[in-house]
Amino acid sequence: MSLVLYNDLTRTKEPFVPLKEGHVGFYSCGPTVYDFFHIGNARPFIVFDVLRRYLEYSGYKVTFVQNFTDIEDKMINRANQEGITVKQLADRFIEEYFKDADALGIRRATHNPKATEHIPEIIALIEKLVEKGHAYAADGDVFFDVGSFPSYGVLAKQSLEELQSGARVEINERKRHPLDFSLWKAKKEGEPSWPSPWGEGRPGWHIECSAMSMKYLGETLDIHSGGTDLTFPHHENEVAQAEAATGKPFVRYWIHNGYLLIDKEKMSKSLGNFLTARAALQKYPAKAIRLFMLSAHYRSPINFSEESLNQSLGAVERLENCWSDLEHARKNRKTTSDGSRNEFESLFKEFEDRFITAMDDDFNTAAALGVLFEAVKTVNTYLKETQTLEESFLELAAEFFRKIDSVLGVLGLDAAAGEEDAAEIEALIAERNAARKNKDFKRSDAIRDDLAARGILLEDTPDGTKWKKKA
RNA sequence: GGCGGCAUAGCCAAGUGGUAAGGCAGAGGACUGCAAAUCCUUUAUCCCCAGUUCGAAUCUGGGUGCCGCCUCCA
Secondary structure, three states: OOEEEOOOOOOOEEEOOOOOOEEEEEEEEOEEEOOOOOOOHHHHHHHHHHHHHHHHHHOOEEEEEOEOOOOHHHHHHHHHHOOOOHHHHHHHHHHHHHHHHHHOOOOOOOOOHHHHHHHHHHHHHHHHHOOOOOOOEOOOEEEEOHHHHHOOOOOOOOOOHHHHHOOOOOOOOOOOOOOEEOOOOOOOOOOOOEEOOOOEEEEEEEHHHHHHHHHHOOOOOOEEEEHHHHHHHHHHHHHHHHHHHHHOEEEEEEEEEOOEEOEEEEEEOOOOOOHHHHHHHHOHHHHHHHHHHHOOOOOOOOEEOOHHHHHHHHHHHHHHHHHHHHHHHHHOOEEOOOOHHHHHHHHHHHHHHHHHHHHHHHHHHHHHHHHHHHHHHHHHHHHHHHHEEEEHHHHHHHHHHHHHHHHHHOOOOOOOOOOOOOOHHHHHHHHHHHHHHHOOOHHHHHHHHHHOOOOOEEEEOOOEEEEEEOO
């Protein structure tokens, strides 16, 4: 059994075999840093972070590269609007990106290259394309010559003619073919620029990903991912640029996530129907947002709504309750350790195998979550129905949850506890229990209500009172 | 015009030939001082029609509806 991925290049599921055994070179298109990213942008960040984690869980060494597009029309426009430099704008929103991405539990990439820091690599790639006759200069601009690259359209699965017939591209007389695209843009007044063999200018959007991905991962990448809207033309162009230059296959597995919709429409900045990740994080814990993203297959569209997020929140609470019950049992219940370890080992081994089977099948996180919840039920039932707990069960269950959560991150076991006020809470609980003993329910309920108002929820169990923070 | 996706219970969502995972919500019950949590029970024949098959949500054909890409966009 091993991972099978849906490859957009072939439009079929294929067994995943990396170029170098045991190692995966993974490039994921990152944000243009002109604004906060929204919850739709967050989908690929979360989903491909989980794929990356799963590859690592599966034993691969993963080099994960995600770029920052820090020079581009939108960057320039926004910087001008705000009266700051493009660099200042980029620095600010890279910082904001990390704040939100970290809060969402997205692990840091191995490399986060910026376009403006790779101008020499970009120019070198363009020069190579010009030399090989795949690009041509025109008044300080350089265009890629799609007519020179017969397999243009591999990802779109359309011929040049077919692509052109539906195209809404602006007429540009300097282009040989309407679909030729900019590799280098001549400087305009008030724009940042760099010297180049074609004069002062700046790189086009598509070229940065080809240049930077190959710099960090070599001429052939194992996985390249992004939103499905990038398939054409961005990724198509990346393929053309890289393969025209190197003559080697650029990417072995192209994977694209489906859109996040809101009111059945694509969430996007231009439509104005977006919710920033930051705003979402104020309303919902990261765990709930992650679980929401993972509750459907990554290639399906998902519809964002308050109701969906609330459902995910409910699900997360179920996971958390199970975990905290487990912890509580470990501290407060009688345990023994006779014999039955093997039985529990195979129980959790089976759950893990099923988790692996789900994830191996084109990264089916929805099915994987199903397995996780079945394990939750098993643990809950065991805790409820067993008088004297077997230590190995508690250990193995905790280990199972930790492992799964190292991939999915929906339990937040990585996050620091931060229970500095624990002592005070414990004291109040003791006071409340004393009141309960004296049947002073007025007093006991008052304490419980006060704590609830602070976001501390109490549960009375046969093994004493348990408390937790509201999710 | 070309390319592609989707349609499963009140909601979200797996499942691609053998008689429908999981979550949320709801109802009933157990437990509780009351709660909370948990457990038990309960809620679907898979958009429609026609085929293939011993057998289809799952394959084929035809409909209907929704959505995306071909332009910046995760």
